[in-house]
Amino acid sequence: GINAEYGGPSQIAGVWYRTFFNCAIFACLEMKLVIFIAVLVFVAAADEPDIDINHANVHTPKRETVPRHKGTITVHVVPHTHDDVGWLKTVDQYYYGAKDDIYKGGVQYIIDTVVEQLIKDPKKKFIYVEIAFFKRWWEEQDKETRQQVKNLVKGGQLEFINAGYCMNDEASVHYTATIDQMSEGLMWLRREVGGPTPTIAWQIDPFGHSSAQAALSAQMGMKGLFFARMHYQDYDKRKEEKNLEFRWLSVESDTSLFTHVMWDMYWAPS
Numbered sequence: 001g002i003n004a005e006y007g008g009p010s011q012i013a014g015v016w017y018r019t020f021f022n023c024a025i026f027a028c029l030e031m032k033l034v035i036f037i038a039v040l041v042f043v044a045a046a047d048e049p050d051i052d053i054n055h056a057n058v059h060t061p062k063r064e065t066v067p068r069h070k071g072t073i074t075v076h077v078v079p080h081t082h083d084d085v086g087w088l089k090t091v092d093q094y095y096y097g098a099k100d101d102i103y104k105g106g107v108q109y110i111i112d113t114v115v116e117q118l119i120k121d122p123k124k125k126f127i128y129v130e131i132a133f134f135k136r137w138w139e140e141q142d143k144e145t146r147q148q149v150k151n152l153v154k155g156g157q158l159e160f161i162n163a164g165y166c167m168n169d170e171a172s173v174h175y176t177a178t179i180d181q182m183s184e185g186l187m188w189l190r191r192e193v194g195g196p197t198p199t200i201a202w203q204i205d206p207f208g209h210s211s212a213q214a215a216l217s218a219q220m221g222m223k224g225l226f227f228a229r230m231h232y233q234d235y236d237k238r239k240e241e242k243n244l245e246f247r248w249l250s251v252e253s254d255t256s257l258f259t260h261v262m263w264d265m266y267w268a269p270s
Contacts, residue, residue: 082266085133089103094107095108118158124157125158125159126157127202129163153193154194160189160193162203163198164178164186170203171210179216198222199223200223200224201224203227204266206227209230211248214255214259215255218255219253224260225259239263244260
């Protein structure tokens with residue numbers, strides 16, 4: 001929950017639409033400038049209710065619901081990229097691919113390649129998270145490319161997840177900074193790109209997770225929370241007991257959020 005000194009849900013609602021940008025950019029962690037595949041494994045029991053965490057307002061053609069049976073393992077393959085908004089290099093160096101002696105790769109080339117491949121093959125899909133980088137890329141594109149991206153979003157090939165300015169830290173930030181940076185990203189996305197409002201919280205790389213983040217995400221309309229890092233003892237116990245999925249309850253804010261801990265971090269299994 002949210003500490004009493006930070007206020008309750010009413011105060012959170014009051015600052016939700018503030019446009020002042022106070023993003024804790026410095027706290028975003030570990031840059032991964034290659035496209036990974038996050039394999040999310042769901043183990044279902046027959047007497048468990050179905051939990052629909054798909055975006056209800058995403059108009060994705062031929063989206064199918066896989067029936068869940070006892071003993072069945074459903075594997076969701078999610079093509080994505082994790083682009084820290086500043087870590088070992090500056091934001092500019094990450095975006096343009098400078099200082100490759102420190103870390104190789106450039107975010108602009110990742111987005112270029114993804115959009116190109118999605119246009120070529122309608123069967124391919126991709127998710128994107130960090131609006132700080134996408135906004136910069138978007139401003140460099142012509143009208144034709146922007147329209148193509150809008151079509152990809154409308155068709156369900158390109159989906160924005162989380163969609164804050166960055167994937168904020170959960171340990172060293174005030175809750176208002178989280179709200180501000182999420183507001184900045186989400187409002188820009190709605191204004192410039194359009195499409196459905198993101199309903200999945202994607203916190204795959206922060207080192208540790210707070211109940212306040214889960215509560216805020218639920219109040220923002222998120223239907224599910226995904227993350228990868230947790231203490232190894234907690235992770236081992238949950239993995240053994242098949243309890244990597246749960247509903248994160250917040251008593252103070254009276255919210256709950258479907259939460260999934262990734263099976264093997266956020267990359268493809270070896």
